[in-house]
Amino acid sequence: MSDSQSHGQITGAQSLIKSLEAAGVTDIFGIPGGAILPAYDPLMDSTAIRHILVRHEQGAGHAAQGYAAATGRVGVCMATSGPGATNLVTPIADAHMDSVPMVAVTGQVGAKMIGTDAFQEADIRGITMPITKHNFLVTDPAAIPQTIAEAFHIASTGRPGPVLVDVAKSALEAQTDFRWPTELSLPGYRPVTHPHAKQIREAAKLILAARKPVLYVGGGVIRSVAAKELRELAEFTGMPVVTTLMARGAFPDSHPQHLGMPGMHGTVAAVAGLQKSDLIISLGARFDDRVTGKLDSFAPNAQVIHADIDPAEIGKNRHADVPIVGDCRAVISDLLEVLRAEAAAGHTGDYEGWVAFLAGVKSRYPVGYDTPADGSLAPQYVLERLGRIAGPDTIYTAGVGQHQMWAAHFIGYENPNTWLNSGGLGTMGYSVPAAMGAKVGRPDATVWAVDGDGCFQMTNQELATCAINDIPIKVAVINNESLGMVRQWQTLFYNGRYSNTDLHSKRIPDFVKLAEAYGCVGLACEKPEDVDATIEKAMEINDVPVVVDFRVHRDAMVWPMVASGTSNDDIKYARDLAPEFDKDDL
Secondary structure, eight states, rough: OEEEEEEEEEEHHHHHHHHHHHTTEEEEOOOOOTTTHHHHHHHTTOOSSSEEESSSEEEEEEEHHHHHHHHHHEEEEEEEEHHHTTHHHHHHHHHTTTTOOOEEEEEOOGGGGGGTTOTOOOOOOHHHHHGGSSSEEEOGGGGGHHHHHHHHHHHHSOOOEEEEEEHHHHHSEEEEEEEEEEEEOTTOOOOOSOHHHHHHHHHHHHHHSSSSSHHHHHHHHHHTHHHHHHHHHHHHHHHEEEEEEGGTTTTTTTTTTTEOOTTOOOHHHHHHHTOSEEEEESSSSSOHHHHHHHHHGGTOOOOOEESSSSSSGTTSSOOEEEESOOOOHHHHHHHHHHHHHHHHHHHHHHOOHHHHHHHHHHHSSSSOOOOOOSSSOOHHHHHHHHHHHTTTTHHHHSSSSSHHHHHHHHHHHOOOTTTEEEOOOOOOHHHHHHHHHHHHHHHEEEEEEEEEHHHHHHTTTHHHHHHHOOOOOEEEEEEOOHHHHHHHHHHHHHHHOOOTTOOOOTTOOOOHHHHHHHHHHHEEEEEEHHHHHHHHHHHHOSSSSSEEEEOOOOOOOOBBBTTTTTTTTGGGGGGOOOTOGGGOOO
């Protein structure tokens, strides 16, 4: 450690709070308990940090994720030992899968009691080892500032991710010196951000030689703040673009080159674009199984340029002909520079026929839905209208299931960091606390949580946190009385045997009364003609949280669909939307 700043003798707990302040923390989501209690005393005196008392540690973790995803800053959550820490496991795993920068601070039993099965002891460091980017157990109070500085550096650099700092109660109670490090020495941690020039040249060669290239854009483009550079590359080359579930908003939905989202519930145009391509330029994407379908039948004639900041992702699922390790923004900038130089020398790609073919597929097979014959409310219509009325500057968070896919398709995303969801882990209950975190991080933005009636009942207790702390989020509950995505699979693959998917949630609970009990405004809507007025009413209420119970048609399905384990060539499209649908057209 080089030059440092000393503040004399203080407790480890005071050192922890000073360290969090020095790391730039302004908001923490958490719940106190025995082992972390010493830290909560000096936290009360902090003028720099706002602590938001959540109702469940899982809510704290997802709120930290929402905060990070909306702002690009590190989200912070805090919990006590044992069950407090284990309740953070799900959001930590979620953040790990979706590359969300997060620091989780947990209390631990006293150093001498570790390993004795002491009251509220759990080896949270061991438990979270596979689902953190790194984690620490601090038993020496003098190590607290250095550890916190390292934790924030690791969480926010390279491929972002969650870092756990577990601090023994004895370290919090002991006397120590506070010295904030002015530089860090982490010899084993050297993320490569700048790509190798030779690999960029090789990639440019393939792009110029290709006739059917596709830009396959993943969440890494959002994490690296590369939306502007991506648009420049797309527009300069004219190549079509697909954005994964994690990359919605990285490229404007309204852009003519955008084919939409690929994968299991992707658009026909995006799936066809990948399947029939001769070159995939993967930027910050990981060839996830939900995108590729049956791997050995995925894009059989395509060469692959795979750019990612995490070398472990390159070639993990699909061989990369040109691997590029680097930050997406730097990769795209360097690639654009080489392609511009080639164009000045008279070398450009010829993609005209390919672009025209995909434009035809996109117009023939739009993402659509059928209006229920009985006049009941189509969930897709609700989300279509929500997107139009709330607009593209709104931040949308989603739970997991049918409503997530409908929200991904039927709301228009024009800007990065406006679509927050649990992509890799698929965590029900993510939406409400993530919306809370997003609203804390971006108080001037309108934040809508799009939730299913199943997801909503997992974490809706955080409405109390929102109401008490003046965090006026808005919640659209897409209430089909079911675990909808599971019910869809039961309809399609289990002969309509609806085992344990009926939630009875148009009766129990009454979501309007529940919202009111939590100090929120509760609204209900079950007729198409009332949708606009209901959304507009919710948009006018900005001093308290609002919950809207949209009682929708029960049997609405998510289309298109590629069944799990099958080839993307077997994409299914709703017959009533395009009776002439024939995948051979593609």
